[in-house]
Amino acid sequence: xxxxxxxxxxxxxxxxxxxxxxxxxADCLTLGGKSSxxxxxxYIATIFLIPGLILVIMDLGHPIYFWKMLLxxxxxxxxSMGVWILLLFLVLSVIMGVFxxxxxxxxxxxxxxxxxxxxxxxxIGLVFSILIMVYCGVILATSNRPLWAGLVILPxxxxxxxxxxxMSMLISLAMLANTVCRSGSAKVKLAMNRLLGSTDWIxxxxxISSLTKANTLVILVEAIVLVSxxxxxxxxxxxGKREALMLLIxxxxxxxxxxxxxxxxLIVPLWLGVAxxxxxxxxxxxxxxxxxxxxxxxxxxxxxRWVIVLGGQHYCI
Amino acid sequence: MPKAxxxxxxxxxxxxxxxxxxxxxxxxxxxxxxNKGTYENPPxxxxxxxxxxxxSEDQMRWTFCKHQCMHCTDASCVNVCPVGxxxxxxxxxxxxxxxxxxxxxxxxxxPFGAVHRLMPKGHSFKCNFCIDRVAxxxxxxxxxxxxxxxxxxxxxxxxxxxxHRRVVTLIENGHTQARIYxxxxxxxxxxxxxxxxxxxxxxxxxxxKVATSAMPFQWLSGFATVGLMSLIxxxxxxxxxxxxxxxxxxxxxxxx
Numbered sequence: 001x002x003x004x005x006x007x008x009x010x011x012x013x014x015x016x017x018x019x020x021x022x023x024x025x026a027d028c029l030t031l032g033g034k035s036s037x038x039x040x041x042x043y044i045a046t047i048f049l050i051p052g053l054i055l056v057i058m059d060l061g062h063p064i065y066f067w068k069m070l071l072x073x074x075x076x077x078x079x080s081m082g083v084w085i086l087l088l089f090l091v092l093s094v095i096m097g098v099f100x101x102x103x104x105x106x107x108x109x110x111x112x113x114x115x116x117x118x119x120x121x122x123x124i125g126l127v128f129s130i131l132i133m134v135y136c137g138v139i140l141a142t143s144n145r146p147l148w149a150g151l152v153i154l155p156x157x158x159x160x161x162x163x164x165x166x167m168s169m170l171i172s173l174a175m176l177a178n179t180v181c182r183s184g185s186a187k188v189k190l191a192m193n194r195l196l197g198s199t200d201w202i203x204x205x206x207x208i209s210s211l212t213k214a215n216t217l218v219i220l221v222e223a224i225v226l227v228s229x230x231x232x233x234x235x236x237x238x239x240g241k242r243e244a245l246m247l248l249i250x251x252x253x254x255x256x257x258x259x260x261x262x263x264x265x266l267i268v269p270l271w272l273g274v275a276x277x278x279x280x281x282x283x284x285x286x287x288x289x290x291x292x293x294x295x296x297x298x299x300x301x302x303x304x305r306w307v308i309v310l311g312g313q314h315y316c317i
Numbered sequence: 318m319p320k321a322x323x324x325x326x327x328x329x330x331x332x333x334x335x336x337x338x339x340x341x342x343x344x345x346x347x348x349x350x351x352n353k354g355t356y357e358n359p360p361x362x363x364x365x366x367x368x369x370x371x372x373s374e375d376q377m378r379w380t381f382c383k384h385q386c387m388h389c390t391d392a393s394c395v396n397v398c399p400v401g402x403x404x405x406x407x408x409x410x411x412x413x414x415x416x417x418x419x420x421x422x423x424x425x426x427x428p429f430g431a432v433h434r435l436m437p438k439g440h441s442f443k444c445n446f447c448i449d450r451v452a453x454x455x456x457x458x459x460x461x462x463x464x465x466x467x468x469x470x471x472x473x474x475x476x477x478x479x480x481h482r483r484v485v486t487l488i489e490n491g492h493t494q495a496r497i498y499x500x501x502x503x504x505x506x507x508x509x510x511x512x513x514x515x516x517x518x519x520x521x522x523x524x525x526k527v528a529t530s531a532m533p534f535q536w537l538s539g540f541a542t543v544g545l546m547s548l549i550x551x552x553x554x555x556x557x558x559x560x561x562x563x564x565x566x567x568x569x570x571x572x573x
Contacts, residue, residue: 029554061419080399134539143425155539214553
């Protein structure tokens with residue numbers, strides 16, 4: 001039985017992948033081309049992944065034998081793939097962190113000469129972040145539990161949720177970092193600038209606004225994927241699938257499904273996103289609205305994993 | 318020649334001698350029983366119950382079916398195990414207790430619900446086909462204990478031929494739904510059945526699937542979704558930039 005530690009792990013891992021993915025794409029699409037949002041994302045993703053990994057190791061029957069997973073690479077086992085993906089992403093994060101620290105101590109000319117290395121690392125990071133987002137769904141779909149088994153729609157659901165929760169967390173932390181940079185002491189500003197490799201680090205309002213709008217659209221896609229997931233379950237001929245679906249929508253998991261997965265994770269953020277679509281980010285009342293939007297998405301992502309992981313094990317063939 | 322086991326459900330009388338023999342030979346502890354209104358117990362397969370007889374009732378019939386690890390040729394547990402602890406040893410699927418880390422993935426992947434992890438801590442357990450007995454020329458403990466000959470152990474090909482003959486006899490005797498289960502499922506099961514009822518009635522999946530069968534498509538669908546997310550992000554930033562280019566004075570916050 002996979003329990004709460006696995007639920008939290010999948011939530012943290014998906015969010016870490018989503019944070020990096022959203023930050024990288026946002027940096028690429030923002031004029032200027034500096035990767036300060038990606039830098040912030042690397043630190044946050046690492047902070048999220050480490051407790052996630054500790055949780056998943058502690059959930060093993062023999063946590064002390066975790067190292068055995070690092071002696072084998074099995075392409076057909078999503079868990080083996082996941083372990084390697086997470087490990088390599090963490091190693092890459094450390095390398096990027098060290099590299100960016102070195103940048104601070106060398107001349108500008110050397111930094112420019114070595115810029116391609118930094119860019120190369122961030123692109124590799126993008127590949128791993130995508131793998132993390134998708135793997136969280138594949139690990140469940142590659143099973144024989146009726147709620148998960150063989151479903152091609154489950155990885156898209158997890159990838160969409162990882163993107164929305166990751167973007168929400170990124171926006172929240174970017175707003176927080178902006179506040180710190182604007183109102184904090186000179187020492188705090190200096191530390192932030194050093195950490196993020198900038199001389200005057202701030203996330204522009206237009207970037208936050210674009211991310212928030214994109215997040216609303218991602219949640220719309222997530223809602224469509226969830227409907228497709230329910231339809232795929234209802235039309236499946238596999239034994240137990242319909243019974244598992246009934247457990248989800250009208251049984252023991254009905255309350256967290258409807259209240260958490262549908263209302264909190266999808267309807268409320270969609271309503272807030274659409275209601276504030278054309279408003280400027282600095283407009284009156286927008287801050288509270290955005291915070292409510294982000295909190296719902298992040299909490300909804302956790303409830304979604306809770307319902308699918310725990311609900312999936314309630315019903316066996 | 319590969320070995321296999323054949324369960325003839327038409328001969329099983331649910332004495333549950335196989336359950337007792339399995340527990341005795343493998344030194345498995347007893348588990349709390351549950352009253353379901355029949356003599357069916359232990360209530361479910363677990364890390365300490367590797368085989369059990371499932372009672373299936375309808376208005377006219379009472380049918381029994383011994384459940385355990387099927388030792389599949391295309392074994393899901395072997396495919397998904399991240400450390401290679403679940404492996405084929407000849408025709409048998411065994412879990413190497415020294416290598417198993419107790420991740421429980423084999424438990425989630427098994428289409429027959431035959432693998433279980435010792436809770437709260439420990440590795441996975443399942444029927445090992447009494448490999449210690451078979452390696453020494455004996456037959457598995459459950460087959461040894463069966464008083465009616467419902468459990469047969471031997472060369473797989475011989476068992477299949479015997480099963481076909483038995484199915485013909487059963488059909489002639491009015492069991493029109495009689496068939497062999499496990500001859501071709503999942504590449505051929507190490508434990509085959511002669512069924513007189515639909516497999517689902519006896520708690521077996523009608524068409525079991527390897528857990529990893531759709532994995533490439535699952536990865537691809539996930540990547541396609543991420544591609545769609547990238548497009549959404551691109552469109553959002555592009556639209557914002559177009560608006561700003563038209564109305565540069567409306568941009569809030571610091572410009573990069």
